[in-house]
Amino acid sequence: LVSRDVKDEDTIIRFPGTNASIGGRDLAVIAGPCSIETREQAFAVAEQVAAAGAQFFRGGAYKPRTSPYAFQGLGEEALKIMAEIRDKYGLRIVTEAIDTEALELVNDYADIIQIGARNMQNYSLLRAAGKKRKPVLLKRGMAATLEEFLMAAEYIMSEGNYEVILCERGVRTFAEHTRFTLDLSVVPAVQRLSHLPIVVDPSHGTGKRNKVIALSRAAVAVGADGLIVEVHHQPDKALSDGAQSIYPEQFTQLMDEAGQIAQVL
Numbered sequence: 001l002v003s004r005d006v007k008d009e010d011t012i013i014r015f016p017g018t019n020a021s022i023g024g025r026d027l028a029v030i031a032g033p034c035s036i037e038t039r040e041q042a043f044a045v046a047e048q049v050a051a052a053g054a055q056f057f058r059g060g061a062y063k064p065r066t067s068p069y070a071f072q073g074l075g076e077e078a079l080k081i082m083a084e085i086r087d088k089y090g091l092r093i094v095t096e097a098i099d100t101e102a103l104e105l106v107n108d109y110a111d112i113i114q115i116g117a118r119n120m121q122n123y124s125l126l127r128a129a130g131k132k133r134k135p136v137l138l139k140r141g142m143a144a145t146l147e148e149f150l151m152a153a154e155y156i157m158s159e160g161n162y163e164v165i166l167c168e169r170g171v172r173t174f175a176e177h178t179r180f181t182l183d184l185s186v187v188p189a190v191q192r193l194s195h196l197p198i199v200v201d202p203s204h205g206t207g208k209r210n211k212v213i214a215l216s217r218a219a220v221a222v223g224a225d226g227l228i229v230e231v232h233h234q235p236d237k238a239l240s241d242g243a244q245s246i247y248p249e250q251f252t253q254l255m256d257e258a259g260q261i262a263q264v265l
Ligand code: PEP
Pocket: 034, 060, 064, 115, 116, 117, 118, 139, 169, 204
C-alpha cells in the first residue's frame, strides 16, 4: 500500500476547513515546543509561529523521556490547551501518542496523531493508529532502514488508514557534533518508492539550535514536503529539548528562507 507500484500519484493530505495540506506543491510547516509546559508557554509560542506562517502546531502531551524522572508531559491537560490553540489561531494540532491508551485521547483532540521514533516498530500501536481515521505522522526509528520505515507505514495502512506522513528525524551514528545525523538522502529515496508525503525534523535531527535553520533549508532543497520544528520563547527554561529549540525570531527567518527555496523548486 505504501508503494508507487500500487498508486503512483502523490498522496496529498488535506484538512477540511483550512487550506493547509501535506504533500503536493505547498510546503507544510509544523512548529511548536517539544512539550506543552503551561498554558502561557503554549500560547506564547503558538501566537508567534502562527504569525510567522506555520499551518500546524506541535506540542508534546505525553513525552517519551530517556529518564523516568524527567518531565513526562501534562497529558490531557495539554491536549485541552492545544484544542484552545486550534480555536484561537486556526493551527492544526500535531501531538504524540506514546501508547494505545494515549492514542484514544490524542485521537479525540488532535488533527494529526504522531507516532514517535521509539515506537516506530511498536506494531500493536501502529495497528491501533491504523484503525483511527486521522492522519498519522510516523517518525523514523533512530536505527531504522528505509525498508523498516516503509513497512511500519504499511502496518498503519493495512488497517485502512491511508493518511500517513513519513518523518525523517535523524539516525544514530558515531558523529558527536550533532545528537543524531539527519539523513536527508532518505527523502528522494522514499519519494522514488512511495507516494506518501515525507517531512523532515531538523530539531531532533541535529539536537543543536544553531544547526536547525541550515538543515531546514537543505531539507526543502532536497524535496521534503514539509518541516517539523521545535520553537520555544524561552528555550533556556524549556522542560525538554531546550538546546535544539529555536527562538521565535529564528523561526520567522526559517520560514522566510525555506519559503524562498520552496518557490524556486
Ligand atoms: C518529539 O517530536 O518531541 C519526539 C519525541 O520526537 P522523536 O520521536 O523523533 O524523538
